[in-house]
Amino acid sequence: MELGQKKTDECCFGPKGRVDVGGLIKRINDTMEKRANSELQSHDVTFFQFKMLLTLRFLKDGTATLKELEHYFGVAQSTAAGVAVRLERKQLIESYPDPNDRRVKCVRITEAGRTLCENHRAAMDQGERDMLRSLSPEEQEQLKSLLLRVYRALCDAPAGGEIPLKG
Numbered sequence: 001m002e003l004g005q006k007k008t009d010e011c012c013f014g015p016k017g018r019v020d021v022g023g024l025i026k027r028i029n030d031t032m033e034k035r036a037n038s039e040l041q042s043h044d045v046t047f048f049q050f051k052m053l054l055t056l057r058f059l060k061d062g063t064a065t066l067k068e069l070e071h072y073f074g075v076a077q078s079t080a081a082g083v084a085v086r087l088e089r090k091q092l093i094e095s096y097p098d099p100n101d102r103r104v105k106c107v108r109i110t111e112a113g114r115t116l117c118e119n120h121r122a123a124m125d126q127g128e129r130d131m132l133r134s135l136s137p138e139e140q141e142q143l144k145s146l147l148l149r150v151y152r153a154l155c156d157a158p159a160g161g162e163i164p165l166k167g
Helices: 021-043 047-057 066-073 077-089 111-132 137-155
Strands: 063-065 093-098 101-109
Touching (some): 021 111, 047 063, 047 066, 047 101, 047 111, 063 066, 066 077, 066 101, 077 101
Antiparallel strands (some): 063 101
16 A cells, blocks of 8 residues: 555554554544534534533533643643633633632633534534444443543543543
């Protein structure tokens, strides 16, 4: 295969035909992100912005600090702040200072943000079903379990769950 050719079965092989697992996971993520960005393009929202909205949407009061979002998504403070500014300009979130510490910036999802999440969540769920459709339900659960174990090992997360956000 020549560089630049796209052959599904040959795209992620390393030396001596070994599967490059990290490369394969990245390609899957990139493909899913490209599809999601295409779906969200008409609303001028990126997949990462949508993930931030969904995170806020499912918190008890729809609120988090920028520091919590930065930690949860594993991004720099400037990235979390920039995404928040863009979402606020689109009136999908609102920001305000923490009443207990005015140096801390909080963000809250707006009704428009909730509506966007509700309107596009089904399409995102369908994308995941499409990705997993070649696997049996048992294989899907096994894949999820194995990926979660790998993730926890990489980031040394506690055995019980994800990086916590309040709510």
